[in-house]
Amino acid sequence: MASFVIRKAIQYVLVFAVAVTVNFALPRVAPGDPLDYLLGEQSHQLGAEQRAQILRQFGLDKPTGEQFRDYVGNLARADLGISVRYGEPVRSVLRDRLPWTLALVGTSIILASLLGTALGVWAAWRRGRRSDIASMALVMFLDSTPIFWLGMLLLGVFSVELGWLPLFGAVPLGDQAGLALTGEVVKRLILPVSTLTLATMGGVFLVARYAVVGTLREDFLFMAEASGLPTRRIVFGHALRNSLLPISTVIMLNLGFMLGGATVVETVFSYPGLGRLVYEGVLARDYPLLQGSFLLIAVGVILCNLVSDLLYPLLDPRVRRPAQVAD
Amino acid sequence: MTSTRLLEVDGLSTVYQTERGTVWAVQDVSFGIEKGEVLGIVGESGCGKTTVAMSLLRLIKPPGKIVAGSVRFDGENLFARRRATMRAVRGDRIAMVPQAAMHALDPVCSAATSVAEVILAHRDVPRKQAKASASSLLQSVGIPEERIGSYPHELSGGMRQRVVIAMALANDPSLVVADEPVTGLDVIVQAQVLSLLSDLRKRLGLAMMFISHDIRAVSKISDRVMVMYGGRVVEEGPAAEVVHAPKHPYTQGLLAAMPTMDGPRGDVHSIPGEVVSGLGDVAGCPFEPRCPSAMDVCSQVHPSARSVGNGHGAACHLYEE
Amino acid sequence: MTATTITAPRRRRLPQWPRAHSAGERLGRIGAVILGLFVVVAVFAPVLAPYDPKAQVGLPYQSPSGSHLLGTNDIGQDILSELIYGARVSLAIGFLAALLAIVVGTLVGVVSGYFGGLVDTLLMRFVDITLALPFLPLLIVLAVFLGRNIRTTVLVISVVIWARPARILRSQVLSARERGFVQAARAMGGRPAHLLRRHVLPAVSPLIIAQFVRAANIAILLEASLSFLGLGDVTAKSWGTTLYYASARGAFLTRAWLWWVLPTGLAISVVVVAFAFIGYSLEERADPRLRARRLPTLAQFGGAPTLAMTPIPGKVLP
Numbered sequence: 003m004a005s006f007v008i009r010k011a012i013q014y015v016l017v018f019a020v021a022v023t024v025n026f027a028l029p030r031v032a033p034g035d036p037l038d039y040l041l042g043e044q045s046h047q048l049g050a051e052q053r054a055q056i057l058r059q060f061g062l063d064k065p066t067g068e069q070f071r072d073y074v075g076n077l078a079r080a081d082l083g084i085s086v087r088y089g090e091p092v093r094s095v096l097r098d099r100l101p102w103t104l105a106l107v108g109t110s111i112i113l114a115s116l117l118g119t120a121l122g123v124w125a126a127w128r129r130g131r132r133s134d135i136a137s138m139a140l141v142m143f144l145d146s147t148p149i150f151w152l153g154m155l156l157l158g159v160f161s162v163e164l165g166w167l168p169l170f171g172a173v174p175l176g177d178q179a180g181l182a183l184t185g186e187v188v189k190r191l192i193l194p195v196s197t198l199t200l201a202t203m204g205g206v207f208l209v210a211r212y213a214v215v216g217t218l219r220e221d222f223l224f225m226a227e228a229s230g231l232p233t234r235r236i237v238f239g240h241a242l243r244n245s246l247l248p249i250s251t252v253i254m255l256n257l258g259f260m261l262g263g264a265t266v267v268e269t270v271f272s273y274p275g276l277g278r279l280v281y282e283g284v285l286a287r288d289y290p291l292l293q294g295s296f297l298l299i300a301v302g303v304i305l306c307n308l309v310s311d312l313l314y315p316l317l318d319p320r321v322r323r324p325a326q327v328a329d
Numbered sequence: 330m331t332s333t334r335l336l337e338v339d340g341l342s343t344v345y346q347t348e349r350g351t352v353w354a355v356q357d358v359s360f361g362i363e364k365g366e367v368l369g370i371v372g373e374s375g376c377g378k379t380t381v382a383m384s385l386l387r388l389i390k391p392p393g394k395i396v397a398g399s400v401r402f403d404g405e406n407l408f409a410r411r412r413a414t415m416r417a418v419r420g421d422r423i424a425m426v427p428q429a430a431m432h433a434l435d436p437v438c439s440a441a442t443s444v445a446e447v448i449l450a451h452r453d454v455p456r457k458q459a460k461a462s463a464s465s466l467l468q469s470v471g472i473p474e475e476r477i478g479s480y481p482h483e484l485s486g487g488m489r490q491r492v493v494i495a496m497a498l499a500n501d502p503s504l505v506v507a508d509e510p511v512t513g514l515d516v517i518v519q520a521q522v523l524s525l526l527s528d529l530r531k532r533l534g535l536a537m538m539f540i541s542h543d544i545r546a547v548s549k550i551s552d553r554v555m556v557m558y559g560g561r562v563v564e565e566g567p568a569a570e571v572v573h574a575p576k577h578p579y580t581q582g583l584l585a586a587m588p589t590m591d592g593p594r595g596d597v598h599s600i601p602g603e604v605v606s607g608l609g610d611v612a613g614c615p616f617e618p619r620c621p622s623a624m625d626v627c628s629q630v631h632p633s634a635r636s637v638g639n640g641h642g643a644a645c646h647l648y649e650e
Numbered sequence: 651m652t653a654t655t656i657t658a659p660r661r662r663r664l665p666q667w668p669r670a671h672s673a674g675e676r677l678g679r680i681g682a683v684i685l686g687l688f689v690v691v692a693v694f695a696p697v698l699a700p701y702d703p704k705a706q707v708g709l710p711y712q713s714p715s716g717s718h719l720l721g722t723n724d725i726g727q728d729i730l731s732e733l734i735y736g737a738r739v740s741l742a743i744g745f746l747a748a749l750l751a752i753v754v755g756t757l758v759g760v761v762s763g764y765f766g767g768l769v770d771t772l773l774m775r776f777v778d779i780t781l782a783l784p785f786l787p788l789l790i791v792l793a794v795f796l797g798r799n800i801r802t803t804v805l806v807i808s809v810v811i812w813a814r815p816a817r818i819l820r821s822q823v824l825s826a827r828e829r830g831f832v833q834a835a836r837a838m839g840g841r842p843a844h845l846l847r848r849h850v851l852p853a854v855s856p857l858i859i860a861q862f863v864r865a866a867n868i869a870i871l872l873e874a875s876l877s878f879l880g881l882g883d884v885t886a887k888s889w890g891t892t893l894y895y896a897s898a899r900g901a902f903l904t905r906a907w908l909w910w911v912l913p914t915g916l917a918i919s920v921v922v923v924a925f926a927f928i929g930y931s932l933e934e935r936a937d938p939r940l941r942a943r944r945l946p947t948l949a950q951f952g953g954a955p956t957l958a959m960t961p962i963p964g965k966v967l968p
Contacts, residue, residue, distance in 0.1 A: 016775070017782040024788075028795040146867075146922035148874045151893065151915030158907045225433035228388060229447045229496060230420030239446075240435050262784035266875055270897065280787060281879055284794055292794060296787045303784040319437055319480045 006321075010311045014304050021300040025293045026073050030066070082297070083290035087282060092294035096276065100298075103275035105191065106268070107260045110198035114260075115253045118203035122210025122249075123242065129215055137207070145204040149263050153197040153270035160193060194271045198263065202256050209252040213245035220244070247317050254310030258303035265299075335536050336362040336385075336504060341398035343377075343384045346391075354380040354393070356560040362504065367530060367537040369551030369568065371544045371583070377560040378540045379428060382506045385538075386425060387415045403503065421451040424497035426507040431489045434481040440467055440492045441477045447499040466495045470525060487518035491525070498529065506538045511546060523550055544583055548572040553640075556580045559615030562634070566641030576643040578620045614646070622647060678931025684924035688917075692737040699731040703887060714909050721909045723892075724899040732892050733914055739888035740918070743800060744870035747807035751869070752862045754808065755815035756854075762816070763823030764850060774820070780813035789872060793881040800883050807872050815861040819854055826853035860932035867925035874918050889914050 064072075076082070082092035121141075125134045144152075217223065218241055226236045265277030272278070276295050283292030315321040343355040355377040362368045370378045384395050387407065400407045402423065407415070419425070427433055434443055444463035448454065454462075467477050470491040481489055490510065497505050510526070511519040527550050530537060541547045547554060547568075554571040556564040556579065564577040575581045614620070617627040626646050635648040691698060700719075701707045706726040707718075714721045720729035762773040792806045827833075827850065835849060876882050877890025880898070884891060892914050901907040 013775075013778060014782065017779045020779050021783060024791070028791060031795075142926055143919065143923055146871075146926055147919040148871050148878070148890075148915065148922075150875060150878050151911070151918065154893070154897065154902075154907070154911050154915065157902060158911060162902055162905065162907060221427065221429055221432040222435045224388075225425075225427055225430075225493070225496070226435070228386060228419055228425040228427055229450065229499075230416045230418070231446065231450045232416065235446075235450070240438075243437055244435065258784065262786040265786055265790070266878065269879065280790055284790065284879060284881065289794075292791065296791045299784050299787045304782060307782050317437075319439075320482050323480065323483065 006315060007312065010308060014308050017304055018301065021297060021304075022074065022077060025297055026070055029289060029293075077297075082294035085291040085294075086288040087286040087291060088288075092290050095279065095291065096294055096298055099274055099276050099279055102273065103261075103264055103268070103277060106194050106198065106273065106275055107257065107264055109191065109195045110202070110260060111253065111257050113195065113199040114203040114256060115206055117199065118206025119210045119249055121203070122207040122212075123214050123245075125207070125211045126214035126218060129218075134211075138211070141204040141207050144200055147201070148266075149197065149201045150266040150270050152201055153194070153267050156193050156197055157270060190271075190273070194267050194273050197267050197270070198260055201263065202260055205256055205259075206249065206252055210245065210249050213248045214241060217241045217244045247314065250313055250317060251310050254306050254313060258306035258310075261299050261302045261306070333363075334361040335364045335366075335403060336538075337399075337401040338381075338385070339399050339401075341381065341384055341395070341400065343380050343389060343393060343395045345393045353560050355384060358398070358557070358560075358562050360555055360562065360565060362536050362538060364503070365530075365534045365536055366553065367539055367551045369539045369541065369544075369547035369554045370557060371541060371547050371554060372557035373542055376557040378557050379508055380560075381557075382425065382508050382538065382540060385506065386419055386423060387412065388419075417451070420447055420497075420502075421500045422502050423504045423506065424500070424502040426493050426497045426505065426510050428508045429513070430493040430510060431486050431513065433493050434489055436481055439478045439480055440472065440484065440495075443492065444495050444499055447496045451500045463495070463499070466499060467492065470495045470498075470529070471521075486514055487522065490514065490518075490522055494522075494525070494529075498533070498535075501533070502535070504536045504538065506540070508540045509542070510539070512541065512543070519546065526550060544572065544580075556583070561615060562644060563616065564641075564643045564645075565634070566638060570638060570641050574638075576637045576641070576648065577616075577645050578622050578647070579616050580643075582619075582621075614644075674931040674934040677927040681924040681927025681929075681931070684920060685928065688737055688741065688921050688924070691734055692741050695734050695738055699728075699734040701728040701731045703727055703731040703735045711904070711906055713905070720913055721906070723895060723910060729892075729910055729913075732887055733889070733917060736887055736889040736892055736914065737917070739800075739883075739886050740870055740873060740890070741921070743804055743807070743873045743888065744866050747804045747811070747869040747873070748862055748865035748867075750804065750808035751812040751865045752815055752858065755812040755861070755865075756819055756858055758812070759816040759819030760823050760850065760854070763820035764827060770820075774817075777813045777816050780810075781817070785810045785872070786875060789876055790879065790881060793876055798881055798883055800886055803873060803876060803882055807869050807876070810872065811865055811868050815858075815865060818861060819857060822854045822857050823850055826850050829853075856932070856935060860929055860935075863925055863929040863932060867922055867929060870918065870922055870925070889918050 080093055082096070084090065085092045085095050088095050121137060125137045128134045147155075223236060223241060226240055261277075263277075264275060265280050267273070268275045268278035269281045276299060279291060279295040280299070283289065283295060338361065339359050341355055341358045342353065345352045345354055358377070358381060360368065370381065372378050380389070380393070383389050383393075385400055385407070387395075389395055395408070398408075402418070407418065410418075434440075438446070441460060441463045444466055445456070445459040448459040448462055449456070452459070464474075464477050468474055472488060472491055472495070476484065476488065481492075484492065494510070497507075507526070511522050514522060523546060526537070526539075529535060530550075537550075539547055539551055544554070544556075548571075551568045553566065554564075554568045555562055556571065556577065558579050564571060564575065564580045571580060572584065575584055613626075613628040613630060614623075614632050617623050620627065624646060630646070632644045632646045634642040634644045637643050637648050700717075704727065707728050708722045708726050710722055710724050710726045712718055712722040712726075718728050718730065720733065723729055723732070758773050758777065762770045762777075789806060789810050792809065793802065796802045796806060873882065873888060874890035874893070877888050878894045878897070880894050882888055882891050882894075884894075893911060896907065896910045896914075901910045
């Protein structure tokens with residue numbers, strides 16, 4: 003078990019290392035002037051001398067190896083550079099936006115997991131009947147829609163057509179405080195959360211259904227029934243519990259996926275989260291911002307994957323205590 | 330037909346609706362088991378023996394359906410009970426050791442937990458007590474104390490079988506239905522489990538329904554043996570008699586087909602033909618196509634059970650008088 | 651008590667097409683038909699589209715009318731024509747990216763699975779790392795720095811999606827390798843290239859095709875997302891790019907979104923669903939495990955599963 007944890011930890015450290023390297027390497031291998039990528043469009047306005055000066059300032063005149071060491075060193079101190087667009091350290095911009103993304107993704111993952119699991123279990127119970135096939139078709143369709151389009155649809159229907167919900171932002175303009183403010187924030191969360199939830203619950207649904215269907219056929223369920231166990235105990239204590247293994251894995255992975263997908267959702271709804279920063283970085287050619295947010299999102303996804311991997315031994319005794327006795 | 334028998338099955342018929350028609354898995358099966366008696370049910374795969382067991386416990390699910398017959402257990406008609414109340418009987422008064430028992434254990438539950446759960450389903454006792462009873466039960470079926478908390482994947486096939494047996498015995502049932510309890514185990518382990526069952530039966534005074542395709546294994550432990558073919562009972566009688574002096578051609582064929590270690594060397598016999606599919610109701614004797622002694626009447630009229638000895642009956646036209 | 655009635659088999663009219671044996675097959679056919687339709691539209695775009703999508707043929711922001719079935723966009727270009735021509739770009743990029751991803755993924759998966767050992771460990775490490783990175787942000791970062799043209803888009807998408815098929819194919823190769831006749835051939839001294847061609851590849855080719863369909867599925871969605879963020883080739887208008895313009899040029903301020911946003915996105919969804927159906931039926935055929943009773947065990951995936959490795963029928967995105 004310990005070796006399993008260590009192996010996984012090493013693996014994810016490697017992933018992080020790759021992300022860092024990608025971040026470092028890309029501006030330097032990209033076609034064009036590296037200064038473009040570090041300063042944005044303003045670099046065109048600089049004279050040759052200023053360029054040389056800035057190159058020295060950024061350490062770009064040093065050999066690559068040294069640059070990398072500096073870069074990593076900066077990272078270790080959580081120095082992600084200065085945002086061109088905001089004119090402040092990337093780090094503080096990220097810090098401001100992080101809670102919004104957490105709110106969005108956190109709510110969505112809970113909803114998506116609950117709904118997806120409940121629907122999946124129900125569909126598995128009613129396997130083969132019309133309601134099962136209908137729900138599978140619906141989910142397949144939901145899974146196939148581009149997330150951003152789904153968001154646009156919801157926006158169109160609920161904001162433009164029906165005028166029920168606000169069009170963008172997370173916080174209303176004007177002064178509101180306390181409960182009223184909370185109400186406004188919640189109102190603005192509804193559509194983005196709905197989008198993310200609808201887009202990802204399909205995955206949970208399919209895994210839940212598949213897992214429960216597979217488990218329902220297992221002999222130990224028959225044994226439980228033949229032993230006179232109450233139905234509720236059989237479904238929840240045995241069928242669902244065995245299905246929880248893949249379900250919880252998929253939920254954690256969904257979380258990672260959501261962190262990435264939040265980018266488009268936040269863009270559609272102009273929601274001020276981490277994901278939107280990526281887009282802003284792209285638009286404004288603010289590459290430090292872009293890279294900083296990418297790295298933070300990568301870290302988030304890595305953590306989710308790591309937790310998911312670690313969850314499995316906890317839930318499945320077969321992983322925790324591999325059999326030594328041959329059959 | 331005494332009414333003091335523990336189990337009394339009369340005219341049981343169970344069908345399965347398939348795309349190609351109705352399959353009569355069990356047809357007009359009647360038998361009884363006394364208190365503390367072991368009845369062995371023998372037959373090839375598909376002859377209906379498992380269906381009989383499942384029908385008894387009303388575990389038949391669509392597309393299967395019990396269409397006729399009655400089952401009296403301890404004087405009570407089980408079929409008259411509401412479905413929901415059958416739960417109280419299963420695992421408490423009638424227990425089942427199902428086929429492929431090795432997979433009958435929940436992989437995320439330890440042996441002790443599995444057994445304790447069966448106790449808790451029927452008895453209102455504190456958890457700790459259930460666990461303690463489970464522990465001693467498991468030890469009494471031969472699981473060493475240090476393995477009681479093991480998970481199924483850590484136990485060998487024979488040990489898993491014992492755990493399942495412990496689960497069946499958890500609430501002191503009067504009748505244990507064992508469906509192929511030793512199939513799939515290697516020979517030595519088979520002998521061990523059989524001896525365990527025999528031992529338990531003596532100690533606890535259990536009645537047992539021992540289902541198997543292996544007539545010799547069955548005969549070692551049973552008081553009476555019932556042979557099934559094509560969903561019907563073809564022969565029934567005291568174990569020793571049925572095995573040493575079989576009357577029905579199918580039983581004779583079964584026994585002849587078993588290679589033995591002792592006795593004179595000879596050819597290995599088999600029964601020609603294939604098992605009947607059971608589709609539709611076949612007029613006449615189901616075994617007729619493969620029977621070496623088949624007569625004209627056999628394909629037209631179904632033979633009813635005839636007495637061929639003391640408490641020994643066979644459904645065959647050969648014993649018409 | 652003898653039985654009474656025998657239920658006669660129900661009479662069925664003779665079918666005209668060979669009957670599909672399962673829901674999966676039926677779905678696969680529907681998907682193939684839909685996809686076929688889109689391909690036809692894409693190929694015959696110049697014939698089918700009423701106007702040149704790049705030409706200004708009307709007043710901006712017109713609602714649907716007889717001459718412009720889907721109205722016009724902010725510059726006055728016909729949206730329907732955009733939609734039709736967009737099929738070319740989206741489908742082409744999707745196919746090409748998927749093709750590239752599958753070629754690389756198959757190579758890696760087969761080599762890794764067949765030869766095992768250090769090669770396997772190294773390659774799989776690489777695969778795991780790729781799988782663990784957040785795909786959309788990675789896509790964005792790559793696209794930003796490597797350029798916004800079709801070639802880059804195809805390349806960048808393949809980089810992100812090659813890893814999953816690699817893993818799945820490796821599993822398949824592993825099980826194919828252990829099968830009796832392959833072991834026998836090896837024992838007789840068959841050379842790896844020969845064995846691979848004659849035995850292993852036929853065993854995995856159904857899965858390769860299924861994975862290609864899945865990859866195309868994902869590729870189209872990724873391309874749409876990328877273009878929506880303005881990172882695609884803005885001159886070659888894919889469906890995603892159309893939506894980018896729609897969002898950026900105020901489609902949501904009026905009812906224009908109904909005909910600007912809705913049909914284009916619907917087109918994407920329908921194509922992706924079609925792919926999903928096809929992929930589902932192919933996978934059902936290629937891997938009987940999906941029809942099997944038991945859940946795959948961890949061991950079959952060589953470690954704790956990620957979503958990428960769980961065979962979920964119909965699941966589109968990793």
